[in-house]
Amino acid sequence: MEKFMKTCYECKVDVIPVVRIEEGIKLYGLKCPKCKEEFYTSSQLLKLERFRDKPKRKFGKLGDATIMRIPPELIKKHNISPGDYGICTSVEDGILIVPVKEK
Ligand SMILES: [Zn+2]
Numbered sequence: 001m002e003k004f005m006k007t008c009y010e011c012k013v014d015v016i017p018v019v020r021i022e023e024g025i026k027l028y029g030l031k032c033p034k035c036k037e038e039f040y041t042s043s044q045l046l047k048l049e050r051f052r053d054k055p056k057r058k059f060g061k062l063g064d065a066t067i068m069r070i071p072p073e074l075i076k077k078h079n080i081s082p083g084d085y086g087i088c089t090s091v092e093d094g095i096l097i098v099p100v101k102e103k
Helices: 042-051 072-077
Strands: 016-022 025-031 060-062 065-067 085-091 094-100
Touching: 025 042
Parallel strands: none
Antiparallel strands: 016 025, 060 065, 085 094
Protein backbone atom coordinates (compact mmCIF):
# COMPACT_ATOMS: atom_id res chain seq x y z
CA MET A 1 0.00 0.00 0.00
CA GLU A 2 1.01 3.62 -0.50
CA LYS A 3 2.75 5.17 2.50
CA PHE A 4 0.64 8.23 3.26
CA MET A 5 3.04 9.16 6.07
CA LYS A 6 6.66 8.29 6.70
CA THR A 7 7.05 8.72 10.43
CA CYS A 8 4.85 8.61 13.54
CA TYR A 9 3.51 12.06 14.43
CA GLU A 10 4.47 11.51 18.08
CA CYS A 11 7.68 9.46 18.05
CA LYS A 12 9.15 10.54 14.67
CA VAL A 13 10.02 6.86 14.10
CA ASP A 14 9.52 5.26 10.64
CA VAL A 15 6.09 3.64 10.39
CA ILE A 16 5.64 0.12 8.97
CA PRO A 17 2.75 -1.33 6.90
CA VAL A 18 0.16 -3.22 8.94
CA VAL A 19 -2.91 -5.29 8.02
CA ARG A 20 -5.67 -5.45 10.60
CA ILE A 21 -8.76 -7.63 10.24
CA GLU A 22 -11.69 -5.83 11.83
CA GLU A 23 -15.04 -7.64 11.77
CA GLY A 24 -13.71 -9.83 8.96
CA ILE A 25 -12.70 -6.83 6.85
CA LYS A 26 -9.06 -6.33 5.88
CA LEU A 27 -7.77 -2.84 6.62
CA TYR A 28 -4.39 -1.67 5.33
CA GLY A 29 -2.63 0.90 7.44
CA LEU A 30 0.66 1.98 8.97
CA LYS A 31 1.93 1.28 12.47
CA CYS A 32 4.50 2.94 14.68
CA PRO A 33 6.86 0.25 16.01
CA LYS A 34 7.56 2.35 19.12
CA CYS A 35 4.19 3.53 20.50
CA LYS A 36 2.17 0.86 18.54
CA GLU A 37 -0.24 3.52 17.27
CA GLU A 38 -1.93 2.52 13.99
CA PHE A 39 -2.88 4.96 11.24
CA TYR A 40 -5.49 4.41 8.51
CA THR A 41 -6.64 6.52 5.60
CA SER A 42 -10.28 7.61 5.51
CA SER A 43 -10.91 5.29 2.53
CA GLN A 44 -9.90 2.28 4.65
CA LEU A 45 -12.21 3.39 7.47
CA LEU A 46 -15.03 3.98 4.96
CA LYS A 47 -14.54 0.41 3.77
CA LEU A 48 -15.21 -0.81 7.31
CA GLU A 49 -18.24 1.48 7.57
CA ARG A 50 -19.57 0.17 4.26
CA PHE A 51 -19.50 -3.50 5.29
CA ARG A 52 -20.37 -3.17 8.97
CA ASP A 53 -23.79 -4.61 9.87
CA LYS A 54 -24.14 -6.22 6.43
CA PRO A 55 -25.32 -9.84 6.46
CA LYS A 56 -22.35 -12.22 6.36
CA ARG A 57 -22.51 -15.59 4.66
CA LYS A 58 -20.13 -18.53 4.88
CA PHE A 59 -18.74 -20.17 1.77
CA GLY A 60 -19.62 -23.84 1.60
CA LYS A 61 -18.78 -26.86 -0.51
CA LEU A 62 -21.07 -28.79 -2.85
CA GLY A 63 -19.15 -31.49 -4.70
CA ASP A 64 -16.20 -29.70 -6.30
CA ALA A 65 -17.98 -26.34 -6.25
CA THR A 66 -17.68 -23.57 -3.69
CA ILE A 67 -21.13 -22.20 -2.94
CA MET A 68 -22.74 -19.42 -0.95
CA ARG A 69 -26.37 -18.81 -0.05
CA ILE A 70 -27.61 -15.33 -0.92
CA PRO A 71 -29.63 -13.57 1.80
CA PRO A 72 -33.37 -13.87 0.98
CA GLU A 73 -33.92 -10.11 1.30
CA LEU A 74 -31.44 -9.56 -1.57
CA ILE A 75 -33.12 -12.26 -3.69
CA LYS A 76 -36.46 -10.52 -3.16
CA LYS A 77 -35.08 -7.00 -3.70
CA HIS A 78 -33.47 -7.97 -7.01
CA ASN A 79 -36.37 -10.16 -8.14
CA ILE A 80 -34.15 -13.21 -8.66
CA SER A 81 -35.79 -16.51 -9.61
CA PRO A 82 -34.32 -20.01 -10.01
CA GLY A 83 -32.93 -20.30 -13.56
CA ASP A 84 -31.82 -16.67 -13.71
CA TYR A 85 -28.17 -15.95 -14.39
CA GLY A 86 -25.63 -14.01 -12.38
CA ILE A 87 -22.80 -12.22 -14.16
CA CYS A 88 -19.79 -12.33 -11.83
CA THR A 89 -17.12 -9.67 -12.00
CA SER A 90 -14.06 -9.25 -9.82
CA VAL A 91 -14.01 -5.81 -8.18
CA GLU A 92 -11.58 -4.22 -5.73
CA ASP A 93 -13.26 -5.53 -2.57
CA GLY A 94 -14.55 -8.86 -3.85
CA ILE A 95 -17.07 -10.24 -6.32
CA LEU A 96 -19.94 -8.31 -7.87
CA ILE A 97 -22.93 -10.40 -9.04
CA VAL A 98 -25.32 -8.76 -11.49
CA PRO A 99 -28.52 -10.81 -11.87
CA VAL A 100 -29.83 -11.28 -15.41
CA LYS A 101 -33.25 -12.75 -16.25
CA GLU A 102 -33.25 -15.92 -18.30
CA LYS A 103 -35.49 -14.32 -20.95
ZN1 LIG B 1 4.77 6.42 17.72
